[in-house]
Amino acid sequence: MTVPAVSGATVNTRSRRSRLAERLVFLGPGLAYLIVLLLIPLATVLSFSLFRRGRFGGVIYEASGDNLVRLADPIYLDIVLGSLRIALVATLVALLLGYPTAYLIARLPRKWKTIALVAIVLPFWTNLLIRVYAWIVLLSGPGLVNSALGKLGLGPFEFLYNQGTVVVGLVYSYLPLMVLPLYAAIERLDPRLAEASANLGARPARTFVSVTLPLTLPGVLTGCMFVFVPSFGNFVIPELLGGGRSIMVGNLIRDQFLTARDWPFGSALTLALLAVLIVLLLLQAWSARRA
Amino acid sequence: MLQITDVSRRFGDVPALSGVSLEIRQGEFFALLGPSGCGKTTLLRILAGFEEPDAGTVTLDGADLLTQAAHRRPVNLMFQSYALFPHMTVAKNVAYGLERERLPKAEIRERVAEVLEKVGLTETAGRRPDRLSGGQRQRVALARAIVKRPRLLLLDEPLSALDKKVRAEMQLELKRLQHEVGITFVVVTHDQEEAMSLADRIAVLNAGRVEQVDAPVTLYERPATPFVAGFVGANNLFRGTACTGGLSCEGLGVLAGPDGLEEGASALLAVRPERVVLAESGAERDSAGDDADAAEGVEAQDGSGDAVEAVQDTLEGAEVVAEGQGTSPEANAPDVNNAPSGAIEGAGALRGRVADVSFYGGVSHVSVLVPGRDGVVLVATQGATRVQVGSSVTLTWAAEDGVLIPQ
Numbered sequence: 001m002t003v004p005a006v007s008g009a010t011v012n013t014r015s016r017r018s019r020l021a022e023r024l025v026f027l028g029p030g031l032a033y034l035i036v037l038l039l040i041p042l043a044t045v046l047s048f049s050l051f052r053r054g055r056f057g058g059v060i061y062e063a064s065g066d067n068l069v070r071l072a073d074p075i076y077l078d079i080v081l082g083s084l085r086i087a088l089v090a091t092l093v094a095l096l097l098g099y100p101t102a103y104l105i106a107r108l109p110r111k112w113k114t115i116a117l118v119a120i121v122l123p124f125w126t127n128l129l130i131r132v133y134a135w136i137v138l139l140s141g142p143g144l145v146n147s148a149l150g151k152l153g154l155g156p157f158e159f160l161y162n163q164g165t166v167v168v169g170l171v172y173s174y175l176p177l178m179v180l181p182l183y184a185a186i187e188r189l190d191p192r193l194a195e196a197s198a199n200l201g202a203r204p205a206r207t208f209v210s211v212t213l214p215l216t217l218p219g220v221l222t223g224c225m226f227v228f229v230p231s232f233g234n235f236v237i238p239e240l241l242g243g244g245r246s247i248m249v250g251n252l253i254r255d256q257f258l259t260a261r262d263w264p265f266g267s268a269l270t271l272a273l274l275a276v277l278i279v280l281l282l283l284q285a286w287s288a289r290r291a
Numbered sequence: 292m293l294q295i296t297d298v299s300r301r302f303g304d305v306p307a308l309s310g311v312s313l314e315i316r317q318g319e320f321f322a323l324l325g326p327s328g329c330g331k332t333t334l335l336r337i338l339a340g341f342e343e344p345d346a347g348t349v350t351l352d353g354a355d356l357l358t359q360a361a362h363r364r365p366v367n368l369m370f371q372s373y374a375l376f377p378h379m380t381v382a383k384n385v386a387y388g389l390e391r392e393r394l395p396k397a398e399i400r401e402r403v404a405e406v407l408e409k410v411g412l413t414e415t416a417g418r419r420p421d422r423l424s425g426g427q428r429q430r431v432a433l434a435r436a437i438v439k440r441p442r443l444l445l446l447d448e449p450l451s452a453l454d455k456k457v458r459a460e461m462q463l464e465l466k467r468l469q470h471e472v473g474i475t476f477v478v479v480t481h482d483q484e485e486a487m488s489l490a491d492r493i494a495v496l497n498a499g500r501v502e503q504v505d506a507p508v509t510l511y512e513r514p515a516t517p518f519v520a521g522f523v524g525a526n527n528l529f530r531g532t533a534c535t536g537g538l539s540c541e542g543l544g545v546l547a548g549p550d551g552l553e554e555g556a557s558a559l560l561a562v563r564p565e566r567v568v569l570a571e572s573g574a575e576r577d578s579a580g581d582d583a584d585a586a587e588g589v590e591a592q593d594g595s596g597d598a599v600e601a602v603q604d605t606l607e608g609a610e611v612v613a614e615g616q617g618t619s620p621e622a623n624a625p626d627v628n629n630a631p632s633g634a635i636e637g638a639g640a641l642r643g644r645v646a647d648v649s650f651y652g653g654v655s656h657v658s659v660l661v662p663g664r665d666g667v668v669l670v671a672t673q674g675a676t677r678v679q680v681g682s683s684v685t686l687t688w689a690a691e692d693g694v695l696i697p698q
Contacts (some may be wrong), residue, residue, distance in 0.1 A: 190372070190374065192370050192372060192374040193374050193376060195339075195341050195361075195368075195370075195374065196368075196370060196374035196375075196376070197376075197387070198340075198341075198360075198361045198362045199339055199340075199361060199362070199366075199367060199368045200362075200367070200387050200388035200391060200435070200439065201362050201363075201388055201391035201392060201439070202362055202387075202391050203362055204362075206391065210387075211376060214378050215376075215377070215378060
């Protein structure tokens with residue numbers, strides 16, 4: 001009786017060890033990549049926020065809390081809150097546009113579904129800069145939209161270089177990231193649940209509010225995260241469509257590192273940005289687990 | 292009460308329903324029975340308003356049902372998959388339909404509690420559906436559907452997801468509930484036993500058409516069409532032409548059956564396995580041996596294990612059809628004609644050899660190979676049988692036990 005037990009135990013340890021080796025083989029490269037190219041540089045940059053600035057950029061390694069105190073300065077706080085607002089509005093607009101789109105795609109026949117999904121992802125195959133420049137061509141003073149409106153006797157309007165344009169650019173760029181998780185959630189939803197709701201006397205709007213929306217909420221949260229995160233820290237789109245002023249945190253951080261040469265403060269801003277995102281991600285993870 | 296007239300529905304080129312007409316009475320337990328793909332679920336979805344017919348009318352208490360939106364119909368459906376809302380508790384699921392009627396909260400609470408007690412789920416009211424067993428979910432789905440006191444309750448394969456023992460329990464419970472609440476039930480099922488045990492009347496559907504509408508006993512004892520004879524219960528089917536005294540079947544002679552069809556008309560004789568009387572023909576050992584050879588001859592001439600397959604089919608309760616025409620043993624094997632025929636002259640009895648005996652507890656099934664017939668004749672006997680594989684037997688039945696179905 002004991003012999004098989006002992007050999008069983010050996011097999012067990014051996015298989016556990018080989019499983020560990022297997023995991024290392026599969027996870028190792030990704031892990032190394034993350035540590036060397038993301039975690040170490042990020043930790044280095046974030047550590048700058050605890051030191052004083054050098055005169056021509058760089059860091060003087062003397063401990064200082066000034067940078068973190070400066071974050072509370074209304075000028076910078078306004079920019080952080082403004083970025084938050086722009087990112088939230090962009091996320092909301094993307095959700096309002098993305099939900100019906102995802103819903104329709106999920107209810108298409110299989111063949112059309114694939115075509116529609118490819119069409120959603122297609123813009124990603126073009127460079128982001130080119131796509132954002134296209135908006136300038138469309139919206140500028142003598143641009144396509146204004147000349148079309150001109151023929152109707154309207155305009156010209158100043159579309160470019162304000163927060164609205166930045167929202168348009170963000171929504172346009174990240175809408176696919178909203179549609180895809182929503183599609184996945186809606187597609188998974190048993191259509192019989194909506195039928196059951198109707199059968200029990202619920203009008204279509206009630207069915208949406210009481211059944212469809214709550215059951216696709218994890219998809220909604222994921223989609224919102226996917227749009228909000230890159231929007232909040234974005235600097236390319238506000239740079240091009242927002243008129244070059246530091247209207248979002250991303251631009252401010254870039255300016256601190258490259259123009260003002262205040263690396264420690266730039267790093268403190270980065271820390272603030274990361275903190276906000278981490279809190280939001282934790283909230284999302286928590287609510288997804290509850291749902 | 293519910294009047295379905297000439298309802299048709301096609302999906303692309305495939306007709307799901309063609310000219311279905313049914314009348315369902317107040318307070319009735321009605322079953323739509325048929326194999327998968329016969330259109331029964333489509334009909335149910337039309338009644339619930341999830342599907343529209345291409346043609347035909349449906350009226351409930353004289354009012355047109357088809358022009359009403361799904362959420363306005365006084366018809367509730369219990370889904371095959373139950374379709375319980377996974378994010379709501381049992382009580383919330385059941386209350387959902389009442390909340391849509393904007394009833395006072397107190398009344399909703401009262402009626403939910405009442406119906407949960409009726410289905411025995413009072414303790415689970417606060418649980419989510421994923422914390423329930425299959426039988427409990429089924430009862431939540433039922434409670435959710437009856438709490439609205441609909442004019443008509445539709446049940447789509449209500450018991451198919453349950454294991455055998457729970458299913459038997461739930462069958463009784465369904466019947467009791469229907470009696471208690473007095474709602475008209477229409478149940479869709481492919482399970483004939485379920486339909487037989489539950490329903491007051493059954494409509495057998497096949498390929499989008501109604502084959503027969505009758506009470507379970509009538510359906511079983513007097514099948515009106517060849518499909519019903521083969522689909523409802525196990526049956527021995529003989530193909531041939533009607534004649535005085537029964538059916539003239541090529542290779543088997545005249546088989547006992549009722550009169551009533553025009554002589555010479557092509558017909559099917561159906562004899563239930565439990566109606567066949569089996570007698571061991573021990574006295575005729577010698578000729579029985581010949582019979583056995585002949586039977587083997589038939590099997591060999593067919594060139595395959597057809598007979599064996601037929602036995603297996605029979606065990607699964609499928610129909611056994613003797614091919615009187617086409618690939619008749621005569622056409623393939625003239626020498627079989629010279630072998631002693633399985634039919635006993637004049638008596639309308641068959642002689643054959645036992646190919647298989649299966650004991651099911653309450654009944655035994657004996658498969659008998661009869662020379663001149665492809666496949667076997669199935670005999671059901673009470674309890675265990677003493678007949679053994681290989682022994683020679685004589686099969687008889689009373690003329691009135693056969694059903695002659697025109698083809």
